[in-house]
Amino acid sequence: MGSGQVTDWQGRHVTVAGLGVSGIPAAKVLHARGAVVTVVNDGDDARAREQAAELEALGITVRLGDGATLPKGTELVVTTPGWKPDKPLFEAARAAGVDIWGDVELAWRLRGPDAAPWLAVTGTNGKTTTVQMLASILTAAGLRTAAVGNIGVSLLDVVLGEEQYGDLDVLAVELSSYQLHWAPSLRVHSAAVLNLAPDHLDWHGSMEAYAADKGRIYEGNRVACVYNVADKATEDLVREADVEEGCRAVGFTLGTPGPSQLGVVDGILVDRAFIENRQQNAQELAEVSDVNPPAPHNIANALAAAALARAFGVPAAAVREGLRNFKPDAHRIAHVADVDSVAYVDDSKATNTHAAQASLAAYESIVWIAGGLAKGATFDELVAKSAKRLRGVVLIGRDRALIREALARHAPQVPVVDLDRTDTGAMLAAVQEAQRLAVAGDTVLLAPACASMDMFANYNKRGDAFAQAVGELGAGA
Template sequence: MGGRDVNLDDLGRHTSWDGVHAVVAGFGVSGFAAADNLLFLGASVIALDETSDGKEEKAELLRSLGGDIRLGPGSTATLPGGTDVLITSPGWRPDAPLLAQARERGVPIWGEVELAWRLRDPEKAAPWLAVTGTNGKTTTVQMLDSILRAAGLRSVAVGNVGLPIVEAVMDPEPYDVFAVELSSFQLHYTSTMSAESAVVLNLAEDHLDWYSGETAMADYAADKGRIYENVQRACVYNAADPATEELVREAEVEEGARAIGFTLGMPSVGMVGVVEDMLVDRAFIEQRESSAAELCTIADLASPAPHFVANALAAAALARAHGVSQAAVRDGLRAFRPDGHRIAEVAVHEGVTWIDDSKATNPHAATSSLRAFDPVVWIAGGLAKGARFDELVQLVTGRLRGVVLIGADRHVIADALSRHAPDVPLIDIGAGETGAQASPMDEVVAAASRLARPGDTVLLAPGCASMDMFANYGERGDRFAEAVHRHIADQD
């Protein structure tokens, strides 16, 4: 153990961390926030990261405050002796050597989210409204934050989006409420969190390269389900995805917590849903047995795409569980505009609409996007991360005008198309390298243009990660948009 007899459960925002030896694994955004605030609390901090790119300036800052920051290859090979607690960044797999050493020695492993929960101010502890799911987390959290702000609350989007959550909870000016986006990685290392309300938006194959073995999908789902543990008011689930409701059934929640479904159809009592062109509430009104309250219209939203409407319903349910008015839900959703690369219209030219949904980085997200348009020329491919595409292809075959494939794992999609949609025209662009003089997206766009007809949508919804050819999904979307505009300029 460390320099004193440490009972971690006794440590919090207002206790002395003097003599506590904390190791922070990973020195990215969340790792820096964790190390910085642990130093502020008086802990002895060692931060470790295999890379130093872009991290030296922050490392020097923390060294000047007494931190021991070790960057570069080999720095994470060995857990320092005397470690009392290991704070891990969310991307670290459970089988990483450093984490394995911690388990062998009986050293507790916390994620940044667990640390943040323990550092809340007990006198001004803002409630957490927590969101997870395979897809739609960021959009839903940002919608929720917009609604809470429209209600006049001091809210902030944190966690896997926006501010690091440790930084937010340590803010000397307290927030009224947090809209918290949580990935399965973050939830894996969380044990004591008790959200006021929480939602699992959906469950589909993703990150199966992070989990391992035959139980990978079950382990992934179980980590998502941790968000419901100890929920105080509402466990919101997706009525179209029975796996999310099952997670609610399995969760140990606070007495009085309710299960609230959201649906794109007519809502039953205790649900939110859609009636004609309206998003409505049959969960948080007194007359829910016989009526529904209008929250907003589909026209109030930035997109009528079904998955976008579903995200809005989930955000509305969390906000209503917190006591937000119908008017604030409407105003917040009206004000919200999604980030770039999420069903973003790039151009309309000669009757063809070009859409950038580069953020659709797994098959489930791509399916949602494809089902919003018909007919579609689908641009897909990249790093599949162990995912399969058979179900996607079976669901959208009738919508496909053609497919353009790109990237390292494009053969996975091509194989699914050959099995389930052999008659759909397919153009394979290959796996061009970033930095080549001609952008591979120019070839992609030219190929898609040959397949498209007036009235069609050309949709970049890759269903795969981007890092085989691009720095991130944002760069992939930017290159696509640039290529579309070049193509149109050449045609005019």
């Protein structure tokens, strides 16, 4: 179907792979434009049958329990992001010369000729926070914007002008590696890759394939490719990208920035990329204290957001105002309370080792609450890098032994409490044990480095349990 916008869908046979948050809107959008839509889905449970009935009432064909066979006459496959590239359906499509698009690609192709430009963010960790910071900065500059994409807001809804979004000037777009894999023609205004660490390797097949999919975000950038100076892999992706003439590589660093970089000097966030005479000059953007919370990895997020905003022409004053106005989501390095001069911090969102490492780096003396579902992760590097900061460790969850063994190898002097339980009440016990280990000035940090589903419905529930447990400590203090 080429690589441009598609305006005539009448009679085209499109197969949508998967029900769910992106499959259902895609099927409805294409059907409304006159396409002949067939939805295929592996599952055939009560929820799937309910969703199928809704689509069938519109005249859309749905095949439940058969996501492997390519329907006859298919001219295009549109997939939900979670379907792995090695699915038989996709192998059949490739063999037949049929294009495969994701929901982001579909939104990109359906946008109008005067559509708002996209400022895009990806990375292993920090995507959502950075996109929200970016949207706050753009709003402070008087621009009409929305934080969309993998953040939970359908790009299809926004691109097609759903009423709640209105007429926007620019989009702040979070993109996952899954979405980028299925978005071959995406060409955004400017983009950032925040960091790269092993994640979702079961889906991508290798670290190289994962990095390559992240790097797709730079393809065709017009103004700036923003990379992390401390993570060479992100700069390598910029070097490999095919960008428009005049597009620049712009780095962000927690140290003193060089020309074409944003960084930190004496507690000030400064810009040496988007100014006159960047060889000699720097533009003050904000103070470190304007970033909430001012943890190192969050300052890096703020610098990346600022770089994308500056690439779009946003003035320095709006960067400061936007960062000051930004309120982080719950369970992302959220200060819960101080009890007996010990700070209790909820970073339940730290569901992998890379996120936990960033969280642990933010504090000097920590009693660490960790554990859950490891998802195939190893913990030696995390423990080795964080050992000197640990006052003590409390372990919970199914795969806690993996962390205990890494602690024995790399931090044998650190006291460890191993709670042999996976019930939700274990969190109160963990917080009580952490209180026993902590001394005045310490931080008790929930940064599990693991997923939550062995004990809790999601990381939000885990963080809520932590906050409730801390509240009980405070009540008894």
